[in-house]
Amino acid sequence: MKKIAIVTLSILAISFTSCKNDKKDSENSEMDNTNEEMVSSNEVSKKVSFKLESKSDSQATGDVAFSQKGDMVMFEASLSGLKPGMHAIHIHENADCSAADGKSAGGHWNPTMQDHGKWGSQSGYHKGDIGNFRVDEDGTGSVSMQTNEWCIGCGDNTKDILGKSIIVHEGQDDFKSQPSGDAGARMSCGGIIE
Incomplete structure (x- = not known):
């Protein structure tokens, strides 16, 4: 009878230890996966940067960077060589800046076929309708935004x-003239390419 009790206790002890180790391994695996997700969601997964070249006989140039972290895309641009005041900046449909007037870039990027408008407007806007930015007396300006729509x-x-x-x-976007906001000539252009 003592032998049966010892064998039974031995089997129970082995089973308990095995279950405990399986649970520990499972918890460690879940923690590893959580840490990987946290690391990847905090890292910049993609980045594209490029220079803007002058168009329409202007001196306008600049540096542009897009970076994506998770589902958010951050846009930053530093510009120079522009006349002081407000200027429009948009995403256009083609990465082709070969034309002297920038028209090879096509129209505003509008994949959802909305009316032109101010970014975030209830009445609609193009995915390329970034908006206006101010240029200081020294001809420099900057613009930045982030969105999950890109x-x-x-x-x-x-x-x-x-x-x-x-x-x-060249000018300011009025956010109402169709299809492009009556912002004037294209002063600089840069293709969003890797």
């Missing part, structure tokens, strides 16, 4: 900015 190389035709371009205009 992505870098995700393949979603309604969000992917790769293969498009940035255009800086």
